[in-house]
Amino acid sequence: xxxxxxxxxxxxxxxxxxxxxxxxxxxxxxxxxxxxxxxxxxxxxxxxxxxxxxxxxxxxxxxxxxxxxxxxxxxxxxxxxxxxxxxxxxxxxxxxxxxxxxxxxxxxxxxxxxxxxxxxxxxxxxxxxxxxxxxxxxxxxxxxxxxxxxxxxxxxxxxxxxxxxxxxxxxxxxxxxxxxxxxxxxxxxxxxxxxxxxxxxxxxxxxxxxxxxxxxxxxxxxxxxxxxxxxxxxxxxxxxxxxxxxxxxxxxxxxxxxxxxxxxxxxxxxxxxxxxxxxxxxxxxxxxxxxxxxxxxxxxxxxxxxxxxxxxxxxxxxxxxxxxxxxxxxxxxxxxxxxxxxxxxxxxxxxxxxxxxxxxxxxxxxxxxxxxxxxxxxxxxxxxxxxxxxxxxxxxxxxxxxxxx
Numbered sequence: 001x002x003x004x005x006x007x008x009x010x011x012x013x014x015x016x017x018x019x020x021x022x023x024x025x026x027x028x029x030x031x032x033x034x035x036x037x038x039x040x041x042x043x044x045x046x047x048x049x050x051x052x053x054x055x056x057x058x059x060x061x062x063x064x065x066x067x068x069x070x071x072x073x074x075x076x077x078x079x080x081x082x083x084x085x086x087x088x089x090x091x092x093x094x095x096x097x098x099x100x101x102x103x104x105x106x107x108x109x110x111x112x113x114x115x116x117x118x119x120x121x122x123x124x125x126x127x128x129x130x131x132x133x134x135x136x137x138x139x140x141x142x143x144x145x146x147x148x149x150x151x152x153x154x155x156x157x158x159x160x161x162x163x164x165x166x167x168x169x170x171x172x173x174x175x176x177x178x179x180x181x182x183x184x185x186x187x188x189x190x191x192x193x194x195x196x197x198x199x200x201x202x203x204x205x206x207x208x209x210x211x212x213x214x215x216x217x218x219x220x221x222x223x224x225x226x227x228x229x230x231x232x233x234x235x236x237x238x239x240x241x242x243x244x245x246x247x248x249x250x251x252x253x254x255x256x257x258x259x260x261x262x263x264x265x266x267x268x269x270x271x272x273x274x275x276x277x278x279x280x281x282x283x284x285x286x287x288x289x290x291x292x293x294x295x296x297x298x299x300x301x302x303x304x305x306x307x308x309x310x311x312x313x314x315x316x317x318x319x320x321x322x323x324x325x326x327x328x329x330x331x332x333x334x335x336x337x338x339x340x341x342x343x344x345x346x347x348x349x350x351x352x353x354x355x356x357x358x359x360x361x362x363x364x365x366x367x368x369x370x371x372x373x374x375x376x377x378x379x380x381x382x383x384x385x386x387x388x389x390x391x392x393x394x395x396x397x398x399x400x401x402x403x404x405x
Contacts, residue, residue, distance in 0.1 A: 005035065008151040009094060013037075016096070016144070020134030027093040031058050043129055047098060053078055056165045061093050067149040068163045069141060075101045076130065077138065079145040081152040094152055096144075100135040124234055124262050131238040131258070138164075190239065195359065197243040197282070200290030203311050204283075229271055233278045237261050240285045247289040257284065295341075301326040302340045305333070309349055313356040316376050319345050354390045357383070361399040368395045 005026060016022040023044065026035040038044050048054045051072035060068055061082055070078040078097030085091045142159050149157060196204040241258040245251050261281045268274045294303060305322045322345065323333040337345050353375045360371045372383035387395050 005094075006151060009148070012147060012151045013096070021132070022096055022099070022134060025095040025097075027061075027095070029090050029092070031061060031090075031093065040129065043125070044098065047074075047076070047126065047129060048078065051076060053165070057093070057095065060163070060165065061090055064163065066157070066161045066163050067145045068165060069138070069145055070097070070165050071101065071138065072098075074126070074130070076133075077101050077136070077141060079141055079148060081145070081149040083152050092152075094148060096148060098130070098133055099141065100130055100133040101138060124266075127234050127238045127262075128259070131241055132255075135242070191364070194239055194243040197240050197285045197289060198247040198359065199310065200247055200286055200288075200293050201311055202286060202290055202307075204286060226268070226271055226274065229274045230265055230268065233265055233274055233281075234262060236278065237265075237281060240282060244285045244289050248292050249285075249289050250292075253288070254285075257281075257288070298340050299336070301328065301333075302337055305337060305345070306341070306348070309345075310352050313349075313352050314374055314376060317349065350386050351390060353377070354387055357387060357395065358391075358398065358402075361395055362402050368399075371395070 005024075009024070013022065013024050021039075023036065023038040025033060025038070025045075025048075028034050033045065036045075045054075051070075051074055053070040053072050053076075056070060057068065057078075057080060061080075065082055065084055065088070067082070068080045070080070076098040078095050078099070080093060080095040082090060083092040083094070142162060145162050146157060146159060149155065193204075193207050195201070196207065237258050241254045244254045261277065265274065265277055268277060295306075298306065304326055308322065308325065309317055319330050319334060323330045326333065328336065334345065337348070341348055343351070356375060357371055360366055360374070361368075364371075366374065368383070369380050372380045375383070377383035377386070384394055387393075387398070391398060393401075
């Protein structure tokens with residue numbers, strides 16, 4: 001069947017797979033699956049059906065010709081293009097997905113698991129499938145949907161022709177901006193707390209109260225509170241695994257630890273046990289990322305300076321302050337820092353601020369001016385110069401390519 005797939009579609013999928021595991025599903029005129037390159041075809045196909053998106057695809061494909069983006073409250077996305085015959089009847093349907101939605105909030109996923117009434121074991125299996133998927137925002141998928149449609153039909157279409165279908169909320173049109181919702185606010189809060197994992201930031205205690213509310217299910221109101229709390233923790237473990245990998249922890253280590261915590265979670269018999277495990281898991285991932293980002297060849301004093309600079313990237317940290325903090329003279333600290341790290345304190349600070357800027361450009365809606373001010377740069381132009389020197393692109397170019405909002 002693969003030989004019958006248009007060469008343009010095959011090439012498009014090969015390009016996509018340069019950046020992650022994107023799965024192609026091909027359906028015939030009867031909407032029977034006739035090809036998939038998914039490694040776990042059966043569970044992923046079940047996930048498509050469970051989300052409600054497969055039913056919407058089957059209903060739409062009979063009469064619709066415009067490309068379609070499908071979204072599930074579990075935080076998954078698929079996009080599809082349709083090949084029609086001269087009689088306008090369906091010939092083939094091409095679907096790419098699932099993709100993990102960058103806008104998905106943990107609370108939305110928890111609510112969806114509750115509606116589906118699936119077991120904790122099934123939630124764990126779903127989480128293990130989902131957490132290795134590529135992550136993209138809804139708006140970033142729009143041009144890929146246009147490209148897939150072109151590869152299938154040879155037709156260029158404007159993005160307003162793309163149809164959007166939720167597994168539970170009906171159909172709408174793609175616009176330039178997503179409507180403001182509580183879900184977005186929850187998502188922004190989650191990104192804030194997960195940044196501690198991503199950065200290996202040991203100074204996370206002030207945010208823990210918010211983290212605990214998100215991760216242990218404050219919205220639990222049904223009778224089996226322990227089951228609901230476990231589902232919430234499972235979702236949070238998956239998010240921490242992804243954040244840890246983004247922070248530099250090896251995927252093998254991150255997934256192994258995540259699986260271990262999920263097995264331990266199954267043994268919890270009280271809400272207190274689940275919450276304690278959740279806290280331990282979160283702290284463990286932060287420390288793992290912190291350790292992997294800590295250079296074993298640095299002396300204790302120089303590592304202390306590096307840690308302080310990283311944890312206070314939004315402040316102006318002087319050499320005099322660092323020297324006093326570790327008990328060195330400014331001259332000796334300057335020489336010792338350069339000797340061990342290979343760069344000056346000033347340049348190290350620039351690298352740290354640039355890394356923080358990358359995170360903000362990817363995961364927030366802050367303007368470039370706001371990011372510049374937040375990170376203590378004297379002007380936007382100087383921020384742009386530093387960022388370009390280190391990354392080779394301007395902040396605007398970086399955001400256009402990497403933003404997940």
